[in-house]
Amino acid sequence: MSKKKHLVVLSGAGISAESGIKTFRDSGGLWEGHDVMEVASPEGWRNNQELVQDFYNQRRKQLLTCEPNQAHYILADLEKDFEVSIITQNVDDLHERAGSSHVIHLHGELKKSQSTLDPTLVYDLDHWEIKKGDKCEKGSQLRPHIVWFGEQVPKMEEAMELAASADLFVVIGTSLQVYPAAGLVSYVAAGSKIYVIDPIMPEVNFRRKVITILESATNGVKTLEKMIKSEI
Known part of the structure; x- marks a missing residue:
């Protein structure tokens, strides 16, 4: 054979x-109504962690309804x-x-989180929400496991x-x-x-x-x- x-x-x-x-390719650089750099860049994360976390929490929630x-x-x-x-x-x-x-x-993967201190620490999510205070094993806040603009x-x-x-x-x-x-x-x-x-x-x-x-x-x-x- x-x-x-x-x-x-x-x-x-x-x-x-x-x-x-939904995509942002055909919507003037907006992703679900947000400028992509607000929700998909290290600068956006530094400026407003709460907004970024909520944005990806909502994307995860949306994914649960998609097949x-x-x-x-x-x-x-x-x-x-x-x-x-x-x-x-x-x-x-x-x-x-x-x-x-x-x-x-x-x-990256929406249904995973990663450490803000050590990007090699990646965790599967069994729920749709990452909350403030959710931490990795080294004690740092968890963030979405997404490769943002400007990252390797x-x-x-x-x-x-x-x-x-x-x-x-x-x-x-x-x-x-x-x-x-x-x-x-x-x-x-x-x-x-x-x-x-x-x-x-x-x-x-x-x-x-x-x-x-x-x-x-x-x-x-x-x-x-x-x-x-x-x-x-």
Whole structure:
């Protein structure tokens, strides 16, 4: 039996939007009515910890009402025929809930907290709220486990290695404007195919041929499934 091809997916806000999770990409830099720098930067945290905590508490509460959509489920199902790795810019757990077994989160995870003193201390949350006074084992306040603008992306090296090992690389629902994640396409080997699924083609110079599927995440992933299964 031949070895399964490695399918690597870079997913963005467009795939989660179809599950009812609001994005800030198409709303003038606002995220749920807030300037993103107020709620997604170290400066925002220093200026108003209460606002930032409440913002992510509400995002967690919202996530409890959301379910994976068909795009998530199809990607999970593709593990029957491919070795599938998901690199997601999303902080929700919808890929995992749909059944994908290898997911790395570039920008952190909503359902986890981390120490403000030691960012390597990360904890699973079994509830939706982080409160003032919730502390890590070293005694410092817990904060959302989110990679904010201006912070290092701890899993970037792992993502680069996955992109380089892809036989098929698929970009879903991301404008490819946020770096360093947007640079992952450049690590894909010259002989590997790149697919881009989005209703609007990202304004990016790929410097190589890409296969574009100008559809929503769910419809686009259905189209992708037919295209790549014909190659098995």
